[in-house]
Amino acid sequence: MEVVTTKITLKVPESLNDGILLKNLYLSCDPYMRNRMAKPDRPSYVDSFTPGKPIIGYGVSKVLDSRNPNFKTVWGLTGWEEYSLITSPQLFFKINHTDVPLSYYTGILGMRGVTAYAGFYEVGAPKKGECVFVSAAFGAVGQLVGQLAKLTGCYVVGSAGSKEKVDLLKNKFGFDEAFNYKEEEDLDAALRRCFPEGIDIYFENVGGKMLDAVLLNMRLHNRIAVCGMISQYNLQQSEGVHNLFCLISKRIRMEGFLAFDFYHLYPKYLDWILPHIKEGKVAYVEDVTEGLESAPSALIGLFSGRNVGKQIVVIARQ
Amino acid sequence: MEVVTTKITLKVPESLNDGILLKNLYLSCDPYMRNRMAKPDRPSYVDSFTPGKPIIGYGVSKVLDSRNPNFKTVWGLTGWEEYSLITSPQLFFKINHTDVPLSYYTGILGMRGVTAYAGFYEVGAPKKGECVFVSAAFGAVGQLVGQLAKLTGCYVVGSAGSKEKVDLLKNKFGFDEAFNYKEEEDLDAALRRCFPEGIDIYFENVGGKMLDAVLLNMRLHNRIAVCGMISQYNLQQSEGVHNLFCLISKRIRMEGFLAFDFYHLYPKYLDWILPHIKEGKVAYVEDVTEGLESAPSALIGLFSGRNVGKQIVVIARQ
The missing domain is CATH 3.90.180.10 (Medium-chain alcohol dehydrogenases, catalytic domain)
Structure with missing residues (x-):
């Protein structure tokens, strides 16, 4: 450049x-x-x-x-x-x-808002009380997904890459729990700690090892909304994901999406999000x-x- | 044993x-x-x-x-x-x-029949004219899925592990095309040859390298019904799957299932399959x-x- x-x-x-x-x-x-x-x-x-x-x-x-x-x-x-x-x-x-x-x-208020909104509600199809995990939770999409999950009455955990971000996830965005993936020796153990009964919805932003650990911790008949895999984009070859058999044994629906398939929801989303921002209900x-x-x-x-x-x-x- | x-x-x-x-x-x-x-x-x-x-x-x-x-x-x-x-x-x-x-x-007429029937119709949700790929196509489930796809008016291709099986897939079960995966140097190229316009439904029985090749050849907004991953079960660690980003870029739904979630369909399935077998319409x-x-x-x-x-x-x- x-x-x-x-x-x-x-x-x-x-x-x-x-x-x-x-x-x-x-x-x-x-x-x-x-x-x-x-x-x-x-x-x-x-x-x-x-x-x-x-x-x-x-x-x-x-x-x-x-x-x-x-x-x-x-x-x-x-x-x-x-x-x-x-x-x-x-x-x-x-x-x-x-x-x-x-x-x-x-x-x-633009493309990333639609990504979070459509990915969480249309692909994730959340229900009150469900357990939601968001990776790259401090990113543009992740921070909004976490707040949508809380507004829907879910338990929500996020992962991010620094103590500062983890603290803000909990204190500014209202995540129930958060962890620094760089400090966890064993992502599987970290997820088990945060989700002793398993994950209902995974909002996937990173791919690779995190996805592998999540697959082990998903509950039965649940879903993974695949938004991005940022940990993989700069690799010569993307890391292999090994635990896909969990899709069968746990009957998981894993579904990729792109915001531009959901632009028809943008006016509705804007009507909903603008007052939430102005009233300070969404940070x-x-x-x-x-x-x-x-x-x-x-x-x-x-x-x-x-x-x-x-x-x-x-x-x-x- | x-x-x-x-x-x-x-x-x-x-x-x-x-x-x-x-x-x-x-x-x-x-x-x-x-x-x-x-x-x-x-x-x-x-x-x-x-x-x-x-x-x-x-x-x-x-x-x-x-x-x-x-x-x-x-x-x-x-x-x-x-x-x-x-x-x-x-x-x-x-x-x-x-x-x-x-x-x-x-x-x-038992569990494997329900697997093929529910997996293809309920998870795969086929439409007439769509392009279907079935791996391990000569297995108990694969041979039936291929015939269901033909009865639905789909174009169907199967992979199997010998020339004998490939010939039978085409001549006995009516697959439009079939290939011996052991003889193909490049699975991606084999799939491109069979599906110049891409795959609408993949009925997944094998996992690993085949899944990676299929992901590259899926069409947009389509689905992978994940039934099994037989190529992986005897490995110490399953092979990594590298092309999962295709789930996003192509907006693919990949969904695992087990027959016993669909046993309520068994009476309906039996009523349908018995005459097909007796009349020689399903081999x-x-x-x-x-x-x-x-x-x-x-x-x-x-x-x-x-x-x-x-x-x-x-x-x-x-």
Whole structure:
């Protein structure tokens, strides 16, 4: 990754009737972006980045020029650059509620919010009183899933990679229990300690060894909502998972999902989450990095868990 | 395993009001029995065998003595022995239809039939025209699943471990395509050849490398019905499965199941399958071994695929 300076006219060209010119304010660093940095040998769920072109990611942007005067602030897939000329504005979401931090639309009020909401309710199908485990629980998705679980009346445990995060999970987000996976010699034993009667729902964000330990601790007839496997994305070959026989012996449903299959739920989700945020019933922690120059290291930091909360990059505040 | 001779009185003791005395006719060799030959460190879905006691397995038996005169021929979990005194006869199924080979009740008309039927229809949820892959396709369950898929109007491919089995899959069971996994250097390439547009339903019987190759070849929004993982049961540690990220990128539901959760479907299944067998619309191949002395090697043979079709052991024919 390198920062390149070029010139752009801050106007939509006459020929681009639908075009919009964006000033990018906040950029989102998301684990799935790692998967766009490879050339898969067959079609993937996301296109690879084009070397030499700006990285693409979710962001919040101000519309500087558009034929549609109602288009003022938007979120969607934009370029990692100060200004972006967009030719398919229909892929962007208009931001109507601006009495919350605009940066939230890179996360809890955007794609990551839908991920947590749809993954937990639609794939996880929780019931009151169930036992929920969330890995990478301090990430953008994890922190919200934990709070959704508590609002649903579940017992919820999260794993994270530092004492600071573990403390915040319990004290700020209301997790019933949390542990630092880096400090546990035996993940299976840690899960047994936290779930003496087993796990009903696992919200999977990390993959690898954690998944193996979870499989041993699942209860019968339950489910694993597979959202991500961040521990695997930087490996040459992903770690093998050995305990899949538990899927049979415990009759487990393990199901992967992507937020964009659930975008139809976004308006409903937004109506629900906005008052929760405004009334302080749902907390949200961002890790804010300033400037496009810092964006590469912010993105890379995700994979060692350097971020504390949702990682964003500020390019401009207005 | 050893054969032991003891004496038994062929009468239910006075004290055992509910007891039945069985003469065992046909015994079933099933892969899951391997899992009863271990001492798991936590509760399992099946109890471990007790060393020194007869092995337990599905069988077809004649009732020699019982307080209930209607109880004549039954199938259920019996001992690997000539005669068994059963104290919980309510766990046995009464055989009413005897105009089919009685041995079929160890397989297609018994637990393995329910496995194939429930696994394919309830977990797999097939639709006409879909592409189905069945591994261990010549096994007791696989051969039936393939025929169910054809009856449903699916395109179906099976894998097996010999040329003989592959030929029979295509010529006797009507699979559209089949391949010998032992002869394929690259399972991924074999699946790509058979499924140029990908797999909609994978009926999983083997696990390990085959599962990894299948994950690469699944189509979007589809499902894996996990019935067994026979390639793994004799390994010290099961092979790692590396391509689970496909669950997310392709939004796959992978679900394990056991027949005994679906026994309520057994009467419905029997009504459906009996005429199909009698009219020759569903074929069934058994590998028949004679005598209790041959039972251990018949059971062990499953794990190298030595059996051609459903492996049974005949103790007596009437």
